Amino acid sequence: MKFSFKNDYSEGCHPNILQALVQHNLDQQAGYGEDQYSLSAKTLIKEKINNPNSEVFLVSGGTQANLIVISAMLKPYQCAISASSGHILNNETGAIEATGHKILSIETADGKLSPSDITPILDGHRNIPHQVMPKLVYISNSTELGTIYQAKELEELSAFCKKNNLYLFMDGARLGHGLTAEISDLSLEKVAALTDVFYLGGTKNGALIGEAIVINNPAIQEDFAFNIKQKGALLAKGRLLGIQFLELMKNNLYFDLARHANQQAMKIKNALQKKGAAFLSDTYTNQIFPILNNDLIEILSENFEFYVWKKIDEESSAVRLITSWSTGDDAVDRFIEIIEQN
Structure with missing residues (x-):
């Protein structure tokens, strides 16, 4: 799944x-x-x-x-x-x-x-x-x-x-x-x-x-x-x-849960920034909108569900990634691993 x-x-x-x-x-x-x-x-x-x-x-x-x-x-x-x-x-x-x-x-x-x-x-x-x-x-x-x-x-x-x-x-x-x-x-x-x-x-x-x-x-x-x-x-x-x-x-608890969601999103954001990805907006919450190559989006889609938010050009699109109060390290680490490998 x-x-x-x-x-x-x-x-x-x-x-x-x-x-x-x-x-x-x-x-x-x-x-x-x-x-x-x-x-x-x-x-x-x-x-x-x-x-x-x-x-x-x-x-x-x-x-x-x-x-x-x-x-x-x-x-x-x-x-x-x-x-x-x-x-x-x-x-x-x-x-x-x-x-x-x-x-x-x-x-x-x-x-x-x-x-x-x-x-x-x-x-x-x-x-x-x-x-x-x-x-x-x-x-x-x-x-x-x-x-x-x-x-x-x-x-x-x-x-x-x-x-x-x-x-x-x-x-x-x-x-x-x-x-x-x-x-x-x-x-x-x-x-x-x-x-x-x-x-x-x-x-x-x-x-x-x-x-x-x-x-x-x-x-x-x-x-x-x-x-x-x-x-x-x-x-x-x-x-x-x-x-x-x-x-x-x-x-x-309310704020601890929100902070956790933000931190998980920021891990992904930081990894994408290291790979040179641009973003639709500079966010620090649990929503991020990276602009990715369509080939990478297809590879990520084999393991993860997310919205393709906006077409940028023929080669790239912006996606929306949202983390939650319950998002664990395993999913985030796996996502980052695929990014680093591609």
């Missing part, structure tokens, strides 16, 4: 989570997120972001989180702004548009947004009330291209959004990987201080399923639970999510 570098959710979950689910399986608990595990996990998250006034909501997946958050934050005539590579634009089957909200796209080379990117969008939507109103800036960290926001970049973007009365929402499907990248100077506490809403992704970082939506803006907190219920995301057995996030938040 080929080893997969296609995604970071091919494995089940971290053994601590599985053990906890079995251990507490027969405990009787309140439903709909009022179980002791969910309540404890939410408290622990608030402690880690140093904001007891934030509200935490647990849902099953990233697309679900994006759909619920954006549709809850926007009025019918308002819209979201996203980089052209944003997940809400390319990988969610028009979920945001299906709620009646347009997404304004900005082409960026690195998948990130800056005030200078957004300003032309605002300037181009002054024909009130004939155009949609830009209201929400959607970003992800790490991005779909594996890049990350540094503290200064997020501070500038947050200040710009506040000045222009825009919400700032961070998709955190791979937030653990973004924050533990070796070049990152962002902290979870700072993310909470600079965003209106963000979420901690569990699905791609050791959980079976689950994302923890953290709402920092009090104006958005009010009645948010109704949106969770209306969109079918309020699980009767909320303990399934609570137990997982309680385990992930204990002893910084």
